[in-house]
Amino acid sequence: MDLSLHALRYFVAVAEELHFGRAAQRLRLTAPTVSEQISRLETKLGVGLFRRTSRRVELTPDGLELLALARTMLADHDRILAWAEDKRRRQEPVLRVGFVGANSVITEIIGSAARELPGIRLETRQLSFTGGITALLDGEVDAAFVPGPVPPLPGRLRCLVVDRDRRVLVLPAGHPLAQRDSVGIAELGGETFIAAAGPAEVVNWWVVDPRPDGSAPRRGPVAHSLEEMLELCAAGLGVNLAPESVAVYNNRPDLRYVPVPDIPPADVVLCTPVEPGHPLTTAFVRIAHRHARDTTT
Numbered sequence: 001m002d003l004s005l006h007a008l009r010y011f012v013a014v015a016e017e018l019h020f021g022r023a024a025q026r027l028r029l030t031a032p033t034v035s036e037q038i039s040r041l042e043t044k045l046g047v048g049l050f051r052r053t054s055r056r057v058e059l060t061p062d063g064l065e066l067l068a069l070a071r072t073m074l075a076d077h078d079r080i081l082a083w084a085e086d087k088r089r090r091q092e093p094v095l096r097v098g099f100v101g102a103n104s105v106i107t108e109i110i111g112s113a114a115r116e117l118p119g120i121r122l123e124t125r126q127l128s129f130t131g132g133i134t135a136l137l138d139g140e141v142d143a144a145f146v147p148g149p150v151p152p153l154p155g156r157l158r159c160l161v162v163d164r165d166r167r168v169l170v171l172p173a174g175h176p177l178a179q180r181d182s183v184g185i186a187e188l189g190g191e192t193f194i195a196a197a198g199p200a201e202v203v204n205w206w207v208v209d210p211r212p213d214g215s216a217p218r219r220g221p222v223a224h225s226l227e228e229m230l231e232l233c234a235a236g237l238g239v240n241l242a243p244e245s246v247a248v249y250n251n252r253p254d255l256r257y258v259p260v261p262d263i264p265p266a267d268v269v270l271c272t273p274v275e276p277g278h279p280l281t282t283a284f285v286r287i288a289h290r291h292a293r294d295t296t297t
Contacts (some may be wrong), residue, residue, distance in 0.1 A: 005073075005077055006037075007044075008070040009027070009074060010037045011066065011070055012070050013027050014050065014057070018058065018059075019057060019173045020038075032087075034279035038076050040091060047066075049063065049184055050063055055133045066171055080262065081105065092119070092120065093119065093278075094120065094122075094123055096124075096125060096140070097123070098136070098146075099125075099144070099145040100126045100127050100132060100226065101243070101245060101249065103268055104163075104248075105162050105163040108141045109162065110122060110124065112287050119256040125133075127141075128225050130202055132145070133146060133150065133153070133234055133271065136157070136273060137273070140158070142278040142280075142281050143272045143284055145268060146269050147266050148266055149202060149267070150269050150271060155206055156273065156274055158268065158285070159270070161268070161292065162269070162270050162293065163293045164246050164268070165265055166261065167241050167243060167264075168241070168244050168257040168260060169186040169257070169258045169260050170239060170245070170253060171233060171242060171256055172233060172235070172255065173254050177258060178226070178256035179256075182258060182260070185208055185211060185260055185263050189205070191217070191238070192219070192237070192239070193220060193239060193241070194237065195240075196223055197221070207219065207228050208241065208243055220235050223240075226250075229242070234252065241260065243266045244259070274286055
C-alpha cells in the first residue's frame with residue numbers, strides 16, 4: 001500500500017487545525033476537496049482518523065498515533081530535499097561578491113554578470129566600511145566593491161575604478177547647515193565627525209585630516225557599518241562625509257545630505273586578488289570594465 005505525501009500533509013493540516021475550513025485555507029484548497037482526501041486516506045488505511053460532528057472535529061486515538069508518525073515522515077522527507085538541494089548548490093560554481101553600499105554601477109555589473117555567466121550562482125554580501133579588503137584577502141569573497149582610497153597592496157590586489165562619487169555631508173535634519181545647497185570644508189571646523197573603523201590613512205582621508213589650513217577635525221563615535229553611521233548622525237552625535245550614492249539610496253526624513261564641492265570625490269573600486277581563487281573572477285572583471293564610468297573628467 002502506497003501513501004502519498006500529499007495525503008499525509010492534508011491529514012496533518014486537519015489534525016493541527018481541527019477544522020476543515022481552516023485546514024483548506026492553509027493548504028490553499030477547498031474544504032470539500034480536503035474532506036474527500038481525508039475520507040480516501042481513512043478508507044486506504046482502514047481506520048477512522050477523525051470524529052466529526054456538526055460543531056467540532058476531533059482526532060481518534062488512531063488519528064493521534066498517525067499524527068506523530070506523519071509529522072516524522074514529512075520532516076524526514078523535507079530533510080532529504082534540503083540535503084539534495086545543498087548537494088546541488090555545493091556543486092554549482094559560486095562567485096562571492098562583496099560591497100559596502102548600494103551604487104547604480106555596482107547593480108549594473110552584478111546584473112550583467114548574472115545574465116552573462118550562466119551556470120554560476122552569484123552570492124552578494126554587504127561589508128563593513130573598511131572590511132572589504134580584509135574579506136577579500138581572507139578568501140571570504142572573490143571580488144569586493146569598496147570605497148576608495150584603497151591602501152596600496154602591491155602584488156596582492158588588482159583594482160579597477162568603476163565610478164566616482166562626489167562627497168556629501170551627512171547631518172541630522174535639524175542641523176543649522178541642513179538647508180544649505182552646499183558647504184565648504186572650512187566651514188566644518190566646529191563639527192564632530194563620526195569616523196569609520198579602519199586603517200588610519202583611509203579614515204584620515206574620509207574625514208579630511210588634516211584640513212587645508214592644517215587643522216585636525218574633532219572626532220566622535222566610531223561607526224562600523226553604513227547603517228550605524230546613519231543612525232549616529234540622525235541621533236545628533238556627529239556628522240559624516242559620505243559618497244553621494246548614500247544619499248540616493250538612504251532618503252530619510254531625519255537626515256540631510258549637503259554637497260561638499262571643495263574636497264576630492266570618492267572612487268568606487270572593484271578589488272580582486274592578483275591570483276584569483278575563482279576561475280570566473282577574470283570574466284567578472286571584464287564585465288566590470290565594460291560598465292565602468294569614465295572617471296577622467
